[in-house]
Amino acid sequence: MWENNSSRMGFRDGLPIGIGYTAIAFTVGFFSVTSGLNWLEAFLISALNLTSAGQIAAIPIIAVGGSLLELALTQIVINSRYALMSISLSQRLGENVRLRDRFLIAFFNTDEIFAVVCGKNSILGRKYLFSIVVFPYLGWSLGTLLGALLGGVLPSLLTGALAVAIYAMFIAIITPAAREHLATTLCVALSIAAAFAFAYVPALKNVPDGIVIVVVTVVLSTVFALIAPISEHDPWEEEEEA
């Protein structure tokens, strides 16, 4: 494998992610404000967390002053996927990536940045890694700030339509995998069914959102890991093996 250490390629690969992040972050900023946070709180959460799913789960909890334990559990379960991505990423780092560089790279390991850098089929140099993260980071934090400040100015028709963007991103990540792998299809279908049950069944609908995510994720991931283990290949490495 060749080593990619070009900062120009990094900025180029980061630009579309940055544009997408700006749009999504705008809705996250507006979502934060409508949940009850102020613009500074919204901005700080985005600037320091840099994660869509974790923040969307955390914001309503923080806004109502919810339990810190529930908040911690939510973050650990929702963000546990990053552990796998970081493990995968660690296999691809070039020799010029020093130990102290890893402290910085770890902060920017989002789903989309991970998907792009690991789809590259190359060893990743520090210049490439440090440049690909710039536009996504700026887009995410400044987009949140803009959404928090200006979201209320837009007509509700437009903000409602924009609000679907973040969920569209989740669906766009799920669907291709569910299409390829029957167990994943089933797992996604059961997850959605469980989500609807916790939203509408009277006995279940008072369970806090964070707890729902934790419980459904741990239960279904365990069940599927047992009945349909991933053994043929490491799914995160498909691009590398192709």
Next chain:
Amino acid sequence: MSRPLYFILALVMTAGLTYLIRLLPLLFVRRRIKNEFLKSFLYYVPYVVLSVMAFPAILLSTEHIAAGIAAALVCVFLAYMRRGLITCMIGSVTAALICELIYLLI
């Protein structure tokens, strides 16, 4: 607990946990995971999390539920046809917007 103190605690905790989850494997794991159960568990996690977070939220995020349903359908269709993340986002936002505009006109 005062509101600013609660917020700072919550902020440090979410940011700190998210960072540690990303950092620790990068620092300590140099070899590939061999444990099949752990590998499989970690494989399913993102799909369950994202499914639970996307539904039914996408249907309820718009003014009218029909707009949310249209957005979800368009997004699933585009993603199934292997369109990129940005195309899926633009497609579903457009679908929701068109639906809301129709409601506005009728």
